Amino acid sequence: DDQPANIPFVILGTGLLWFGWFGFNAGSAFAANADAVKAFANTNLASATAMITWVFYDRFMNRKMSALGACIGAIVGLVAITPAAGFVSLGHSMLIGFVAALVSNFAIRYQKKLAFDDTLDVFASHGVGGLVGMVLTGILAEEVGLIYGKVDTFLMHIITLVGVAIFAFAGSYGLYALVNAMI
Numbered sequence: 001d002d003q004p005a006n007i008p009f010v011i012l013g014t015g016l017l018w019f020g021w022f023g024f025n026a027g028s029a030f031a032a033n034a035d036a037v038k039a040f041a042n043t044n045l046a047s048a049t050a051m052i053t054w055v056f057y058d059r060f061m062n063r064k065m066s067a068l069g070a071c072i073g074a075i076v077g078l079v080a081i082t083p084a085a086g087f088v089s090l091g092h093s094m095l096i097g098f099v100a101a102l103v104s105n106f107a108i109r110y111q112k113k114l115a116f117d118d119t120l121d122v123f124a125s126h127g128v129g130g131l132v133g134m135v136l137t138g139i140l141a142e143e144v145g146l147i148y149g150k151v152d153t154f155l156m157h158i159i160t161l162v163g164v165a166i167f168a169f170a171g172s173y174g175l176y177a178l179v180n181a182m183i
Helices: 007-027 034-062 067-081 089-116 122-140 151-182
Strands: none
Touching: 007 034, 034 067, 034 089, 034 151, 067 122, 067 151, 089 122, 122 151
């Protein structure tokens, strides 16, 4: 068995995160109403879909299915559905989980080939998963998404993603430069 010895703790942590994410996404409605129920259901469906997609994609690519992979997939689904939780249909939440799992799985494999120093695969799972979720929210959001003929929401999401990427890169680079100057 090539699973790490701490896998029960990873599974426990994933379960706790998944449970807590319901409060985060559904709680964003600030009421016990239909919006909260929709966000709750979408959160669960996207995460479950991403988890299942992750393990079956690993198997499809002749890699071993693993509990760790299932946990990573679940977290990617949670990250990806967060911007869309209250704004997409149940079917679209499953699509978001599916696409995010495939793209993040590829990103993790590609990142390892490039030998980037990202021990916990944070960017490939959270960064890429969030990016996929944000873009798909602009496309799939009910009544205001690109598939409903509305371009404004999609363009605002793309502009926001570019702005956040520039800010994060410039801010990180500035902090690295400052720390480097001090050390």
